[in-house]
Amino acid sequence: MASSRILPEFELLIPQSIKEAVDLLGKLKSKASVMAGGTDVVVSMTKGFGSPNVISLAEIPGLDYVEYDSKNGLRIGAMATLQQVADNADVKKRYPALWKACAINGTPQTRNMGTVVGNIMRASPSGDCICAVLAIGGKVVLRTSKGKREVSIDDFYLKYKVTECKAEELAIEIKLPPQPSGSCNAFARMTRTTLDLSKLNVAVRLDMSGKTCKEARVAMGAVAPTTIRLKKVEALLEGSQITEDVLQKIVETVPTEIKPIDDVRSTAEYRRDVAGVMVKRVIAEALAK
Numbered sequence: 001m002a003s004s005r006i007l008p009e010f011e012l013l014i015p016q017s018i019k020e021a022v023d024l025l026g027k028l029k030s031k032a033s034v035m036a037g038g039t040d041v042v043v044s045m046t047k048g049f050g051s052p053n054v055i056s057l058a059e060i061p062g063l064d065y066v067e068y069d070s071k072n073g074l075r076i077g078a079m080a081t082l083q084q085v086a087d088n089a090d091v092k093k094r095y096p097a098l099w100k101a102c103a104i105n106g107t108p109q110t111r112n113m114g115t116v117v118g119n120i121m122r123a124s125p126s127g128d129c130i131c132a133v134l135a136i137g138g139k140v141v142l143r144t145s146k147g148k149r150e151v152s153i154d155d156f157y158l159k160y161k162v163t164e165c166k167a168e169e170l171a172i173e174i175k176l177p178p179q180p181s182g183s184c185n186a187f188a189r190m191t192r193t194t195l196d197l198s199k200l201n202v203a204v205r206l207d208m209s210g211k212t213c214k215e216a217r218v219a220m221g222a223v224a225p226t227t228i229r230l231k232k233v234e235a236l237l238e239g240s241q242i243t244e245d246v247l248q249k250i251v252e253t254v255p256t257e258i259k260p261i262d263d264v265r266s267t268a269e270y271r272r273d274v275a276g277v278m279v280k281r282v283i284a285e286a287l288a289k
């Protein structure tokens, strides 16, 4: 096991363009790690999980955009930091779940270094941006030297820390669809301390027509090997008016959809006990917006 302070030796590669980066990845494949903000890559390296080569995206121009338009929705480039996204007025107004996941993420230092795309690619079951994006819906845009493809966030997470992204692929952006009128979304998390990773996180998107929910997406993290959608809860919401009775059924249903474990942040029992109430509260928060 490597020291928790000393980095192992590695080759730092600093491509100046996306083309150069994907050519390097195509050549090195799993012998290289991509580094965006490095808030996770560097920590992993100190724990002995590093690659012999690190491809930094820091000097590739034009990857730090956060762009919104009503036709195409939101696009977040691979080097846009959590803080940039938290500072964006369109994100705050239209995608409050993602806004909050970024605004509460880590510390001012990690928000200014860490990226939203890095959070998505890190594939942690407790990742806050993952939870928000899974509820809102979206696509990850992946590039190789041969071309690009888009993968729905619904199909992106395969198992614990394993994604659809192949070793030779670089994520260049994530895209979130424009939200239909009547749609609302919200996110909340529980942590041991303010700066801790989530012991539970929840995000919801509700497409409302008057008082009736037409479509629902409900995501929960830290309760399974990947962040998951709660399909039974979504079915209870869809086509219904969200009454106290429906919310009570949801509180009872959530524990049947999750498989939490005991770990340093919480026990499985606690997670199962509070998960339903948390989903209920996040639904109420979304509807209040």
Ligand SMILES: Cc1cc2nc3c(=O)[nH]c(=O)nc-3n(C[C@H](O)[C@H](O)[C@H](O)COP(=O)(O)OP(=O)(O)OC[C@H]3O[C@@H](n4cnc5c(N)ncnc54)[C@H](O)[C@@H]3O)c2cc1C
Pocket: 033, 034, 035, 036, 037, 038, 039, 040, 041, 042, 043, 078, 082, 104, 105, 106, 107, 110, 113, 114, 115, 116, 117, 118, 119, 120, 121, 122, 126, 127, 128, 129, 165, 169, 170, 171, 172, 195, 196, 197, 198
């Ligand atoms: C003190 C501290 C507090 C934290 N708090 C939180 C928190 O509150 N909530 C939370 O969810 N996370 C938290 N994290 C985890 C992490 O910092 C965030 O997930 C952050 O958003 C990761 O972004 P990054 O740009 O630093 O990723 P990096 O460390 O650069 O990369 C993360 C992973 O994604 C891969 N990757 C990054 N970009 C790409 C790309 N473009 N294409 C392909 N692969 C890529 C890397 O190879 C690596 O596997 C915290 C970390 C620290 C150290």
